[in-house]
Amino acid sequence: MVEMMENRTWAEIKIGDSASVTRTCRMEDVELFGVATGDLNPTHYNAEQAQSLAHHRKVMAHSLWTGSLLSAVLGNELPGAGTVYRSQSFDFQLPVEVGDTVTVFIIVTEKIEPTDVVFSCKAVNQNGAQVFTGIARVTAPTQKVIQPRTELHEVSLRRRHHVFEDIIERCAALDPISVAVCHPCDQVSLEGPIEAYKLGLINPILVGPEAKIRSLAAEFGFDLTGLRIIDTQHSHESAEKSVELCRTGQAEALMKGSLHTDEMMHEVASRATGLRTGRRISHVFVMDVPTYPKMLLISDAAINIYPTLEDKVDIAQNAIDLALCMGVVMPKVAILSAVETVYPKINSTIEAAALCKMADRGQITGAILDGPLAFDNAISAEAAKIKKINSPVAGQADILLVPDLEAGNMLAKQLSYLADADAAGIVLGARVPIVLTSRADSAKARLASCAVAVLFAHARRVAGKVAAQ
Known part of the structure; x- marks a missing residue:
């Protein structure tokens, strides 16, 4: 059954009319209010800081989260649809903590022609303790409205992306590894290793047609200073030489450039000259x-x-x-x-x-x-x-x-x-980790792939030293 909303026009409202709303404060409510307002006060998000800074055992709701419940009762119940806020005062006596149940009451104290209404407001928690008092003045609707209650979109919180940032940050204390970059002959495949080089993740060895690589760098403003380039005639030769660098220990990882994955992996999988293991x-x-x-x-x-x-x-x-x-x-x-x-x-x-x-x-x-x-x-x-x-x-x-x-x-x-x-x-x-990037990958994803290869290569270094002892 559809739930209906019916407002009260200025003419229908009488002195003494009242309404209320009850709401239990959840952590999700606090976080959503913070997202909407940008209020980063740590007492609203961290129980330890709430205790140290404000002497409360639990996270505290924003004071105006509690006050905002007035907007719900005024807009939904009395006067209802068509209400316009004019002014609002608050006197907050007690904070609301996550888990508290708050009831907000309003009562009509004055009608001001032609259409304004004044309300006395108060809120109490589940123990009956007063949270706030205040005065609200609104312009009441003059047109009668009866309609179905509006269905709002569902809103859910999700954590921020952080996995890749954490992986990249873990590499900050590690030495960069040498990486054979196979045929970086377009903007994306050249930009990725250069950005990873700037962050100190890798020391790239660019394997491909040197003239093409330098032309791309000039076109897109990439600085190749300090980077080693091994000149090749075509993508097949790039794959051969990149794999050779890894097989001979000159590179600790292999990164795919703009050639097709199958072409590079064919060289990787070669029994005679590839990087196969058991x-x-x-x-x-x-x-x-x-x-x-x-x-x-x-x-x-x-x-x-x-x-x-x-x-x-x-x-x-x-x-x-x-x-x-x-x-x-x-x-x-x-x-x-x-x-x-x-x-x-x-x-x-x-x-x-x-x-x-x-x-x-x-x-x-x-x-x-x-x-x-x-x-x-x-x-x-x-x-x-x-x-x-x-x-x-x-x-x-x-x-x-x-x-x-x-x-x-x-x-x-x-x-x-x-x-x-x-x-x-x-x-x-394979003998070395292989970074397979896609044109659809974000810059962050490409850097994260490099960082994963760095962590794996360093883990193999440690394992090798342990095995040698």
Whole structure:
């Protein structure tokens, strides 16, 4: 049934008429009020600072949040639709803390021709203690209005993007690594490594037609001072020489430029002259999803199209190794499928169960694995609870291991375009980390991809020193 609103015209209002509204103050209310007004007073957002600065145990609501409830009762109830504020005074006696329930009362004390009304106002908390008193003067409507209540848009808070900033900041104390940049022959692929160089993340070695690179730099105002350039004739030669730099230890990472991914990865995968190891090469998306409380890794969404069970062992281990070097302690791996039970007709559920048992036997190490899990109960504790899933991973996954490239690619792009996620990417399993950038990547995502490669390369340095001892 549609709820209706009916206003009171100036002629209908009588001295003594009253109305009220009751509202419980939530942290979301305080934060939304702060976003709307720009008030950054820490007593409204941090309980410790509220206690030290204002001697209150809880976060305090903005005084005018409480006062703004008057606007609701005047605009919705008395006089209602068509009311225009003229003036308002407040005398605040008691602050409102998060969790308090406030009731605001108004009563008509005076009518001033032709259309003004004066109200006595007060608010009390759940204990009956007076929060404020005041006087409001409004211009009341003269036209009768009866209409359905307006449905406002739903508003929700989400955390700010911070994952990439944190990753880049972690690299500030680390030495830059040398990176072979393969064929940076357009604006985007040249700008990325130069920006990373300016931030002290990498020392790029630009591998491509030198004349073309210098022409681009002049056109877009990029400073190449101090950068090494290795001249090549075409993209295939760029791929060969870039891989050679990594294979011979002159570069600790490889970055894709403007050539096609397949062309570069063909050289990487060469058994004779490439960068293969005993482990399967795979891609990991590093996602900053504002609606998820922490960094999220997705693999494999770019290299292995239909991975076998054996492939998935390496894909999982690559992602786990990356999570560990990025500071995630005992990462939680959710092995995704369409359902959360083993179903013989869905092969990914059988492989998920096998991967979990392999982890139990030490064939996959460094993480907690569980699966099969559907996407909802992998990332939502509420969904897992509803489905009665008892799991150390459900609702708190750090890594999503997808069944195949199609599912992973669609998932990563859906998060980017529908959930405003940022995505960086890196390829692991080769002798060096490989940064795969896209023309659609933001500047921040390209820098984050470089930073991820830096963290991984430094982790391998440490591991190498430990192994040598």
